[in-house]
Amino acid sequence: MRNVILQVDNLKQYFRIDRHTTTRAVDNVSFKVYEGEIFSVVGESGSGKSTLGRSLIRIYDANAGEVTFLGKKITGKLNSETTRFLRKNMQMIFQDPMASLNPRKKVLDTVAFGLDVAKEVKTKEERKQRVIEVLKSVGLSEDHIARYPHMFSGGQRQRIGVARALVMDPKFIIADEIISALDVSIQAQVINLMRKIQKEKGLTLMFIAHDLSMVRYISDRVAVMHLGHIVEMGTVEDIYEHPLHPYTKSLLSAIPHPDPDSEKLRKRVLYHKQNIDYNHGQIQSLNDTHTVLATKEELDAWQKGDYSDILVQM
Amino acid sequence: MEQKPILEVKNLQISFQLNFGVNHVIRDISFFLNKGETLAIVGESGSGKSVTTKSILGLIDDNGAVEVGSCLFRYQKDGVDIEVDLLKCGKDYLQKNIRGNKIAIIFQDPMTSLDPTMKVGNQIMEGMLDHKKVKNRKEAVKRTLELLELVGIDNPEKRIKQYPHQLSGGMRQRVVIAIALACEPDVLIADEPTTALDVTIQSQILELIKDIQKKTGVAIIFITHDLGVVANVADRVAVMYAGKIVETGLAREIYYNPKHPYTWGLLSSIPSMSGQNEEILSIPGTPPNLIQPPKGDAFAYRSEYAMAIDFEEHPPMFQISDTHFAASWLLHPDAPKVSMPSVLQARIDAYKKRGDDQ
Known part of the structure; x- marks a missing residue:
């Protein structure tokens, strides 16, 4: 402990x-x-x-x-x-x-x-x-x-x-x-x-x-x-x-790498904040160490990989 | 037929007069920029x-002087091809014909490069009206709205009436880019355009610059201290150290086959996203003082690969391929075989492998 x-x-x-x-x-x-x-x-x-x-x-x-x-x-x-x-x-x-x-x-x-x-x-x-x-x-x-x-x-x-x-x-x-x-x-x-x-x-x-x-x-x-x-x-x-929150995902997709070939293929994802209200979310535990701020519905959708309206591929 | 480069800098040397001596900031550099390409410095x-790019536009401070060198710029005016040496023509000529009109700069800090007392619309229009790119104000407004849309600002009608402080950092930098593009320049110099911004905005601005290049065919000089940032935008890369270009080549050559120990150092100080426990190799020490430039290779004092000759004589540019050059005695045929740090080699191998898989 x-x-x-x-x-x-x-x-x-x-x-x-x-x-x-x-x-x-x-x-x-x-x-x-x-x-x-x-x-x-x-x-x-x-x-x-x-x-x-x-x-x-x-x-x-x-x-x-x-x-x-x-x-x-x-x-x-x-x-x-x-x-x-x-x-x-x-x-x-x-x-x-x-x-x-x-x-x-x-x-x-x-x-x-x-x-x-x-x-x-x-x-x-x-x-x-x-x-x-x-x-x-x-x-x-x-x-x-x-x-x-x-x-x-x-x-x-x-x-x-x-x-x-x-x-x-x-x-x-x-x-x-x-x-x-x-x-x-x-x-x-x-x-x-x-x-x-x-x-x-x-x-x-x-x-x-x-x-x-x-x-x-x-x-x-x-x-x-x-x-x-x-x-x-x-x-x-x-x-x-294992990022789950769409904002984390969009942040990670924006990191540049010193690697020209993969950079040409990198797809950034755009985050649409207007479709989430953080004040409604609760802290949800995914495992002992990993927590995410979300409502029950959001959590369910995200765990299924459903980020429609929130993440848009560039 | 091979086209002549749009901008060609040859043997440039610049020094600044200071109270306690002469600072030799640029010590004999040469490079070129082709039409429509991006060169990262x-x-x-x-x-x-x-300083290099500022000298091209005659923007260096009064205590600085170009000692030797030329900078040929080729452009068209009224359908006639013109070739001028930007370092020889006077400030009036530069102001009238070149600055903003043919060569434009985006500076690092969007807050200090915008006038806080002027509406952003007026700041964008200023250059167009000055260089008579538009017939009247009405047309200028129309063009300004188009530009704001091009750089990805929503609601341009509202934005042109706002002041810089009403915009966020990313928006301000977009406005600065719009100003730079207002006169449809042939060359765009981006001096650390994303250093003051965070990752998400940074990638947006980089994408924007790439996108604009695709649409307008402008040639770009991209200045940065972070090799990690420019892998996506650069066609060619020139690595500078202590007033000299130490390595230059196509982006792939620099990232996958770097030859100069300084380039190795720069690449290995970027933490990799894959292995967490590998150590980042830092470059020890600090850059040398150029008031008394060190004899020989300026990087030798920070390099673990330095040989005796490095402290005696500056290495010439050794050719590695048609496009790839590096100034390091390690490339001399008589030099001992030395390869890049194993951490870096492993990382590059991983990149290449991933590239093959895709």
């Missing part, structure tokens, strides 16, 4: 645009993350995947729902002890490494900021040692501590972002599109680094991304998000080999 | 792929 590190129940995150419109960025989302796994959330832009991550780490205040992290409730009003506990054990890495690093701070101070706030270190020397240690673990060197972010390349900046998250020695890291701003060759470096760190430290990782091939490569379990709902969730095999 | 940031 694996330990649940994070349990999310019916989380809702709404944004009021004006009197008439409210954006339901995350709508009734429930899932569990197990200790030591890499859990990925995929979806197109606007699906609410980044909002979900930000709500979990309390950048936003969720409208409803309950989140339990390592046995402690982290939604609603938090006392200072729980806040400190949350800040120490859950960390986030952001998409744009340039925008998320303060250009006027040296790497040493950026990375050590968490330590300073949490009063984790007593002396200057200890502070420096902690930073050097963590920089080395992400493939940077001791000389880098006195430099400013603009003196680094994109891949190196993202490593600083990783170091900043790691310095607190967290149990859980949310990585929000950490590779999409990077070149392909550098993407592979950062991904291999994340895998290495995850293995060494036994971290749990929530990986938010839109690149389905990278997600397949790195994850243990995957949740597919669309319009604020998790429409399908399961192991990598469930999602990539 | 692939390379990571800083390899010089965008």
Whole structure:
């Protein structure tokens, strides 16, 4: 039996645009993350995947729902002890490494900021040692501590972002599109680094991304998000080999491959959202690990392979 | 009879004057583009792929200069064949005859390439009216509606009165494409047109570009950093590294029979969709600084296949087939036999096998 590190129940995150419109960025989302796994959330832009991550780490205040992290409730009003506990054990890495690093701070101070706030270190020397240690673990060197972010390349900046998250020695890291701003060759470096760190430290990782091939490569379990709902969730095999939800199918059909001959034959399928209402669906279990959001009728039809009105071959 | 290429770049060298030195961004590259074909230029940031195409239209910044090189462009004006060197003719000539009219660009970020204060309809019409492609405004509106339909925007009558911020990312990029097509150009340069978009929209835009090429016969230069994206659209591929073209060939030759270690690296850093546990091989390190370009092969410093000569002298282009060339000393007859990483070879074999089955 694996330990649940994070349990999310019916989380809702709404944004009021004006009197008439409210954006339901995350709508009734429930899932569990197990200790030591890499859990990925995929979806197109606007699906609410980044909002979900930000709500979990309390950048936003969720409208409803309950989140339990390592046995402690982290939604609603938090006392200072729980806040400190949350800040120490859950960390986030952001998409744009340039925008998320303060250009006027040296790497040493950026990375050590968490330590300073949490009063984790007593002396200057200890502070420096902690930073050097963590920089080395992400493939940077001791000389880098006195430099400013603009003196680094994109891949190196993202490593600083990783170091900043790691310095607190967290149990859980949310990585929000950490590779999409990077070149392909550098993407592979950062991904291999994340895998290495995850293995060494036994971290749990929530990986938010839109690149389905990278997600397949790195994850243990995957949740597919669309319009604020998790429409399908399961192991990598469930999602990539036996997708059931039409949205998952259309996403998978859009992945390009470095293979000209098969690309010429690839048929993309179009997804007609207007014919489904996610609010009517319930979470249906297909097996121990694989769930899909659907009504009874939809589930029956899909299992028979009937996707008429919803999926159209191009 | 063999047709002359529509665009021919020869021995181009570009450098930028910076406070602390001269940055040699483009170091002697040559390529050509045939009528109606798609050439993909692939390379990571800083390899010089965008600068190359910008220089063709005279769009490089003031501190940049074309040191050597020519770029022949062949087009027809009023039924007369004209051949010009785009790098020699002045900016006025380019603005009047070439930009937007004969060669158009689609930029990466649709939000910054559109004017936020102008309705999209007016932005599409601007070029047509400027280059006198239409007689009057009424005709321009009609043509704009046709264009919006061509790029797959529903309800064009409503859309031409909207502003860019009222459209989604994918829609905006479609508008940018419509602007580029407004004057029926002979050459379309697509500079990372899908990098800012997600997978579904990306494949829609790629299909759209292919479709338009089928309908209008426009020749396309497709710039990207992701080899995985262009397998579907490219007829030929040129791989750039540190201001040089290191490998060029037909798409099938590059994907199924890559010869340069950098191309191997690019292909193996794309995770494959079949095996999960295979490792993705990353290319270690970062591209070199071109203010002091490294002696010899610039990629040698990141390559495990580098030989002593790579640090001494830059390799010439070795010919592999009529269309396939690569600049790597590994192809020299005296070089030791080295083959691509086994992971990559296995993947290519799998692709080929699947191709045979179908």
